[in-house]
Amino acid sequence: MMDPHANGSINGFLTRERFEALTTFTLDLEGLGTVRFRKIGRAEYEALWPLLPAAADEWPGIPAAPDPQSPTLEADLTARDEARKARRLAEATWLRAQSDDEQVHWRTRINDVAFRVIAACTKGPGFTVAEARQLGDAAEILFSAILTKSGLIEGTPAASPPAAVAVEAPAGAV
Numbered sequence: 001m002m003d004p005h006a007n008g009s010i011n012g013f014l015t016r017e018r019f020e021a022l023t024t025f026t027l028d029l030e031g032l033g034t035v036r037f038r039k040i041g042r043a044e045y046e047a048l049w050p051l052l053p054a055a056a057d058e059w060p061g062i063p064a065a066p067d068p069q070s071p072t073l074e075a076d077l078t079a080r081d082e083a084r085k086a087r088r089l090a091e092a093t094w095l096r097a098q099s100d101d102e103q104v105h106w107r108t109r110i111n112d113v114a115f116r117v118i119a120a121c122t123k124g125p126g127f128t129v130a131e132a133r134q135l136g137d138a139a140e141i142l143f144s145a146i147l148t149k150s151g152l153i154e155g156t157p158a159a160s161p162p163a164a165v166a167v168e169a170p171a172g173a174v
Helices: 016-023 042-047 054-058 073-096 100-121 129-133 137-149
Strands: 024-029 033-038 165-168
Touching (some): 033 137, 054 073, 073 100, 100 129, 100 137, 129 137
Antiparallel strands (some): 024 033, 024 165
């Protein structure tokens, strides 16, 4: 007879354990031990970003990611990179026109996104935004790991200093 708990379900319903395995992961933080994080959805992630200034309406747009099977993939990727550069240049031009205080305020709001993601995604005893900020360079690695595990960016988390952060799958994860 087949186990009713096979594949993390009971009579076709998802179990709490399977749900946790699918939506959380652990990171081993040197000096802090193992910390559990949850994945973040695109809408929640995008909501953490500050609103763009009104001037952004005039900044160049960035085309959607091209189809990897497209016969013009290389040209499409080049055009996308050029559009990103043009947008960054427009943003930098806008930012330079702001007062020093406004520049610092804008950069702080952008940088705080990583800390807010870490604070929002920590499970159990979690980090506050201020505590996430105290992680220093490890915060960037955690931010990258959370976005990667959540499927929001491709690849592996940014390289880390030896033993600073090790990404581990939770028990029972597929």
